[in-house]
Amino acid sequence: MTLRKDWWAYSSGCPHLFEASKNAAGGRVGRRIIICDGAESARLWSRIGTDELEELTWIPREGESRARPSGFKILQGGLDEDALAKLEPNDDDEFALVSDDGPWTRLAVRKIRKVDEDASILVLSDTLTEDDLPDHPSLRRTGWKTLIRDDINEEFDHLANLQRVVMIRELLGPRERIGILVQPDPDPDGIASAYALRALLGRKRTTAPLISFGDVQRPENQALCDAIGIEVRVITPEEINEFDGLVLVDVQPNVFGDNLPDRLRNIDVVIDHHPERAGYTATIRDIRTSYGATSTIFTEYLRATNTEINPRLATALLYGIKSDTQYLGRETSERDMLAFAHLHETHSPALLRRIERPALPISGLHALGRALAKSDVRDGIHILVLGRVREDVIPQVADMALQAEGAEWAVAVGTVGRNLVFSVRNVGYVRAAGEVVKAVVEGLGVGGGHRSMAKGIIPLKAFREVYGRADRAQVRSALYDAFIRAIHRSGD
């Protein structure tokens, strides 16, 4: 039996290590160069307080006392490229201009661009609007007198994300056909992220198709594609050469095996949250291992660029975060929470329901009816024996079975092909479901999972060899005994 790494999960997640943050928005390397247009704005800024790697400068207005606002240095030479060049800005540095003065701000942007053409610039102003400001791709504006330190940091995070998107757009803009590659049998996080990238690039499926080496298989992932209207095109490794732009989303090339085609060793962009892998080059890489979902990165991109997030896109990304983090439970960062909250405002609950509750076949409901007639909860274990059913019915029944009064464990078991397949759920504060299932199938089949959800497969043949028959009563009592033993097994 060959199994994918997360084959047991119902809501398909992608397990990955939880590492320290080291990315554009998190582990800052550059300085922030703050330039205030006079003593008043400088004083207001010093009240907000200063952060690491912030260089505070001000330029006195005409006739203004040159008394130094605390923490500030005067920008010697005024608003001039020589003065700015003395600050020795490098590529990682970011600028902030604090001013309500239109001509001053426009001049400042021009001068900064002379020193660093692609500079990231945050304009903090309560009176100036976007129309008052010069066109510059990496420029953001926000009001500021009501801001506190956290808001300022958030604005700089937006600015860093904006800069990323500007680079990606610059790189991919001239390309004719861009392939957005997700993993084989892509999960919701990959699908939603790829869909968001296309929105960010302002492209259509003809010039930026979502591509994969393997079809979308799970019913709930297919439901996502159907509900949102997303097409994932399955291609062969040779067809990858038809694209003059290649972006990998929620995946890195190592996933595709050891004998990679050249095109997959040299890609244009990778955006992912799995641990960084070697063995390939990418012109732009944005890998944030502290994030619970790639969808969170894309939500930040969309926000930073003020790109409209319509209800369909919001629903797809929200579902991507929800399924990769198991509803903000597992490996979730504050970033995931913030993105989730932002998406929640615009998502469509009706669409989300359609995705999360895939249609059950009537035959599956009949099997459920028969199983319910015989069900009871003993020692906190609720077992439903379904007989022969479509495989996707089993995890849905397990979800439901945990609602039985007194149940700490729910087990739904069905016959699929020549196997007994069972899904397990628990209330979370008991022994980990994955460990228990491993113990239950020991010597009989395969199994594994998370803390609160797991799956096991036992070939009917193996079951009969041990228990004689494989009728419903026997399956129920054998599983019950095995679960009791596994749950109460001492030690590990």
Ligand SMILES: [Mn+2]
């Ligand atoms: Mn993911």
